[in-house]
Amino acid sequence: xxxxxxxxxxxxxxxxxxxxxxxxxxxxxxxxxxxxxxxxxxxxxxxxxxxxxxxxxxxxxxxxxxxxxxxxxxxxxxxxxxxxxxxxxxxxxxxxxxxxxxxxxxxxxxxxxxxxxxxxxxxxxxxxxxxxxxxxxxxxxxxxxxxxxxxxxxxxxxxxxxxxxxxxxxxxxxxxxxxxxxxxxxxxxxxxxxxxxxxxxxxxxxxxxxxxxxxxxxxxxxxxxxxxxxxxxxxxxxxxxxxxxxxxxxxxxxxxxxxxxxxxxxxxxxxxxxxxxxxxxxxxxxxxxxxxxxxxxxxxxxxxxxxxxxxxxxxxxxxxxxxxxxxxxxx
Numbered sequence: 540x541x542x543x544x545x546x547x548x549x550x551x552x553x554x555x556x557x558x559x560x561x562x563x564x565x566x567x568x569x570x571x572x573x574x575x576x577x578x579x580x581x582x583x584x585x586x587x588x589x590x591x592x593x594x595x596x597x598x599x600x601x602x603x604x605x606x607x608x609x610x611x612x613x614x615x616x617x618x619x620x621x622x623x624x625x626x627x628x629x630x631x632x633x634x635x636x637x638x639x640x641x642x643x644x645x646x647x648x649x650x651x652x653x654x655x656x657x658x659x660x661x662x663x664x665x666x667x668x669x670x671x672x673x674x675x676x677x678x679x680x681x682x683x684x685x686x687x688x689x690x691x692x693x694x695x696x697x698x699x700x701x702x703x704x705x706x707x708x709x710x711x712x713x714x715x716x717x718x719x720x721x722x723x724x725x726x727x728x729x730x731x732x733x734x735x736x737x738x739x740x741x742x743x744x745x746x747x748x749x750x751x752x753x754x755x756x757x758x759x760x761x762x763x764x765x766x767x768x769x770x771x772x773x774x775x776x777x778x779x780x781x782x783x784x785x786x787x788x789x790x791x792x793x794x795x796x797x798x799x800x801x802x803x804x805x806x807x808x809x810x811x812x813x814x815x816x817x818x819x820x821x822x823x824x825x826x827x828x829x830x831x832x833x834x835x836x837x838x839x840x841x842x843x844x845x846x847x848x849x850x851x852x853x854x855x856x857x858x859x860x861x862x863x864x865x866x867x868x869x870x
Contacts, residue, residue, distance in 0.1 A: 548755035549723030563695030579717040594774040607707040608653035611700030633683035673778035678800040680766035790831040802843035806853035
């Protein structure tokens with residue numbers, strides 16, 4: 540529940556958001572406000588979309604993002620450690636970089652600016668057979684801008700800057716829409732207002748205005764999407780082909796997702812174990828179909844290792860990771 544003071548602060552911010560966003564985005568956007576719900580669309584949203592003739596590599600996409608965010612005043616910062624241990628065993632979102640400000644009311648953060656943050660989550664949507672739906676992975680890169688702010692106008696400028704980032708990646712504003720509710724929410728020490736953005740109807744991510752529930756002057760913005768989902772929207776490639784490349788048909792998708800995630804975990808020094816954070820690695824590896832990888836996992840691990848190494852230095856060499864996975868499968 541929101542306290543009276545936090546509720547009043549949230550309501551005051553919510554009332555100002557449409558005006559702030561109109562000022563930031565300019566007159567070429569259509570605002571539809573129905574009670575607490577808001578939707579922002581481009582007037583020429585029906586125009587056709589053309590994906591790139593040559594999809595960029597992951598390295599090229601990351602470089603484009605880094606350059607574009609820097610141009611909007613958000614230089615790249617180092618990734619958070621994958622092993623977290625405060626409220627979650629693992630880092631599940633770049634927003635955790637804002638914990639000192641938002642949860643403790645301290646005028647500091649662990650990171651700020653552009654973070655291409657590898658994360659692990661077990662909340663991806665699944666189909667009736669239990670397989671992850673297209674667009675979801677157990678491990679992915681949370682592309683975020685995490686930014687403390689002093690004034691609400693900075694929140695509007697960050698959303699406007701995000702549209703500039705998308706433009707530099709080859710998207711066009713006319714295919715992007717923003718929607719959500721201006722009703723504040725609260726989770727323990729933190730309150731916020733969340734708006735979601737889409738590209739051609741595909742959910743890409745959200746921009747969240749956040750504040751410490753006891754001290755609303757401790758305010759920040761978390762703008763986030765997934766690198767893989769961003770590439771999917773941009774290229775319009777089949778999901779499994781985009782993520783797994785030449786391995787897409789070599790093993791069940793659950794196995795490929797588990798190898799990818801296990802490579803990230805073991806690469807960060809998290810060994811398989813019966814308890815603690817190691818039990819997460821054991822849980823992930825247990826979903827690998829041993830029959831589908833009877834010739835070993837080295838090639839798939841090396842591919843995943845090269846991917847994760849784009850974002851931070853892995854502590855464990857890939858041959859040791861492959862051996863660790865194979866030994867766990869034989870346990």
